[in-house]
Amino acid sequence: MTTLEDVARHAGVSLATASRVLNGSSRQVGAMMRARVESSARLLGYRVDATAQALARGASNVVGVVIQDLTDPYFAAIADGVVRAADRHHMVVTLGTTYRDPEREIAHIATLNAQRARAVLIAGSRVADERMLGRLRAELEVYRGAGGRVALIGQDLAGTDTVVPLNREAARDLAVALAGLGHRRFAVLAGPPRLYTATDRAAGFREGLLAAGLPEPVMVPGGFDRDGGRVAALELLASGPEITCVFAVNDVMAVGALAALREHGLRVPEDISLAGFDDIAPLRDLVPALTTVRLPLARMGELALELALSEPAAPRLVPVAGEVVLRDSVTALAGPVQRNLTS
Amino acid sequence: MTTLEDVARHAGVSLATASRVLNGSSRQVGAMMRARVESSARLLGYRVDATAQALARGASNVVGVVIQDLTDPYFAAIADGVVRAADRHHMVVTLGTTYRDPEREIAHIATLNAQRARAVLIAGSRVADERMLGRLRAELEVYRGAGGRVALIGQDLAGTDTVVPLNREAARDLAVALAGLGHRRFAVLAGPPRLYTATDRAAGFREGLLAAGLPEPVMVPGGFDRDGGRVAALELLASGPEITCVFAVNDVMAVGALAALREHGLRVPEDISLAGFDDIAPLRDLVPALTTVRLPLARMGELALELALSEPAAPRLVPVAGEVVLRDSVTALAGPVQRNLTS
DNA sequence: CTGTTAGCGCTTTCAG
DNA sequence: CTGAAAGCGCTAACAG
Numbered sequence A, B: 001m002t003t004l005e006d007v008a009r010h011a012g013v014s015l016a017t018a019s020r021v022l023n024g025s026s027r028q029v030g031a032m033m034r035a036r037v038e039s040s041a042r043l044l045g046y047r048v049d050a051t052a053q054a055l056a057r058g059a060s061n062v063v064g065v066v067i068q069d070l071t072d073p074y075f076a077a078i079a080d081g082v083v084r085a086a087d088r089h090h091m092v093v094t095l096g097t098t099y100r101d102p103e104r105e106i107a108h109i110a111t112l113n114a115q116r117a118r119a120v121l122i123a124g125s126r127v128a129d130e131r132m133l134g135r136l137r138a139e140l141e142v143y144r145g146a147g148g149r150v151a152l153i154g155q156d157l158a159g160t161d162t163v164v165p166l167n168r169e170a171a172r173d174l175a176v177a178l179a180g181l182g183h184r185r186f187a188v189l190a191g192p193p194r195l196y197t198a199t200d201r202a203a204g205f206r207e208g209l210l211a212a213g214l215p216e217p218v219m220v221p222g223g224f225d226r227d228g229g230r231v232a233a234l235e236l237l238a239s240g241p242e243i244t245c246v247f248a249v250n251d252v253m254a255v256g257a258l259a260a261l262r263e264h265g266l267r268v269p270e271d272i273s274l275a276g277f278d279d280i281a282p283l284r285d286l287v288p289a290l291t292t293v294r295l296p297l298a299r300m301g302e303l304a305l306e307l308a309l310s311e312p313a314a315p316r317l318v319p320v321a322g323e324v325v326l327r328d329s330v331t332a333l334a335g336p337v338q339r340n341l342t343s
Numbered sequence C: 001c002t003g004t005t006a007g008c009g010c011t012t013t014c015a016g
Numbered sequence D: 001c002t003g004a005a006a007g008c009g010c011t012a013a014c015a016g
Helices: A004-011 A015-022 A031-044 A050-057 A073-088 A102-114 A130-145 A167-180 A196-211 A226-239 A251-263 A297-309 A336-340 B004-011 B015-022 B031-044 B050-057 B073-088 B102-114 B130-145 B167-180 B196-211 B226-239 B251-263 B297-309 B336-340
Strands: A062-067 A092-097 A119-123 A149-153 A161-165 A186-191 A218-221 A245-248 A273-275 A292-294 A317-320 A323-325 B062-067 B092-097 B119-123 B149-153 B161-165 B186-191 B218-221 B245-248 B273-275 B292-294 B317-320 B323-325
Touching (some): A004 A015, A004 A031, A015 A031, A050 B050, A062 A073, A062 A297, A073 B092, A092 A102, A102 A119, A102 A130, A130 A149, A149 A297, A161 A297, A167 A245, A186 A196, A186 A226, A226 A251, A245 A251, A251 A273, A297 A317, B004 B031, B015 B031, B062 B102, B062 B297, B073 B119, B092 B102, B102 B130, B119 B297, B130 B149, B149 B297, B167 B323, B186 B226, B186 B251, B218 B226, B226 B251, B245 B251, B251 B273, B297 B317
Parallel strands (some): A149 A161, A186 A245, B062 B092, B062 B119, B119 B149
Antiparallel strands (some): A092 B092, B292 B323
């Protein structure tokens, strides 16, 4: 391995000069020396040692992102946004995956602290568990004490910069839009009762219905993934209420629900309408195309990095709106309910 | 920031002892001292500095993975496999994304070299461009010279450990299977002519057909993504050959083709059969379910890490078989061709 | 079993 | 504009 010292010696200059020309210092260096150093470096195949640099500078150019699951397109899109933003800032991204285990989340923060990561970005909604939350906060505090910056994507954790998707508001918009199409009896595949993302969406949807003067929807809790959606839909079908439209609190659950409906010989949207949330990209070619709420996932990742990298200030909350996207999986119902039409 | 020295002083022991108890040395330390050090560390909120550790040890616990696109489920699945394997080895993953730009691929390797990454894993098929290949090889050589380990996922690059998906063989199997269902006239949406993954699959498929005694398929080159598949399919439809089955060299292209076929009022599989390659997870709920070739993507990522971390040996090639998965997007054709049935 | 002491490769005052 | 030298936090001989 060629070191800076090798380069300096080869170029006949001091270590300091070599450092100044090779690794972005603001100090000026004479053209001649500069040229000599550069050619020596090239010749010897010199590569900085970022670990030594980090040690000397007391700060790395690493940003850590911790997400729940890389194979979930929702998180992949967020991570992609982070990666793009990090590239622009010439920063290196290290990726941690929790698989929804809070224990692992904490462990990753500790690791990133050890790595002296300049910032850590945490995506994925928190679960209502005070004990874990306390430990998470503590670990974050240690990291902050060491000069680390933190930004969250999802639920607010008090005292932390956060990119907040407006789940509740967007779900309400969706409900109003669906009501406007003439639907009156809804079911909500509501996901886990302690997962904020899920409960916010379900609650917002309910609010929207009530605001439109419609009755309470049938709420079916369940898992937050494809299979959770399928199982919840099967449960719903078994209980047999008269429903014209099903809202699943995320797209992958909606896909599971779609499968369940089909198993029961129901056509979407002819026999029943279906909506999701997130507008996951690989699902855009689903037939029927899924009515959903679009969240600017990649943008949210970028925002989080910008937040973390900007001057520390009073904890900021950056709200991100979702956009209702009506597609073929929902059909308009005839009838006088048209008066509920919004927009 | 609390340092090891702080801990040592607080515990009243030497730096070396503190190091030995806190950071996995094989050396033994007395129970008393150990306890003292541990409690001091906890009390002071000590966190190792991995950058200092890396510098002192001359080796980090970072593994770099460079993929083409995180939002492509193919790469996300591979990266997920790497992450899981890295977790098991207590290694940290840093992720780089090339967006199919060879220039960025090289830059990432340089960065990972600077990071003193213990290993770098590169996924994504190479393009036939000798100039770029030369530069890539050179950068890899510098990295190896510094003690770095490299493993590839995809095309062999000579002299490097590689996990090799058997694209050609699997595509051949697929062709034979489809021939066995009675199809005789095929089109291949072949992807980019210089992308090895694409050409291998197209060539293998053709071989399979010829082996089954069938005529040459219609070959339509194009992009490797969803839209490439759509455009190629439209082209195919415009040229109007009599075809009963279309093979797209990857699943996302198949999805694009499906859209194109539908635009032309063709039903799949009633009017025309369709097959893809990769068995991308988020597409499993497509209707009709896509006939495809399953590749153990996550496993391939794990394998690559194991390869890179194991004792350096003569460059190893680990072949990975693909498995033909017949689903609803392909229908059997009546007729005497049943004699071609394999399996 | 424990402590001393060189570094690891680079940055950064501080002098010149 | 250039150089000398003191660390950054930790590890790993080498002694005891």
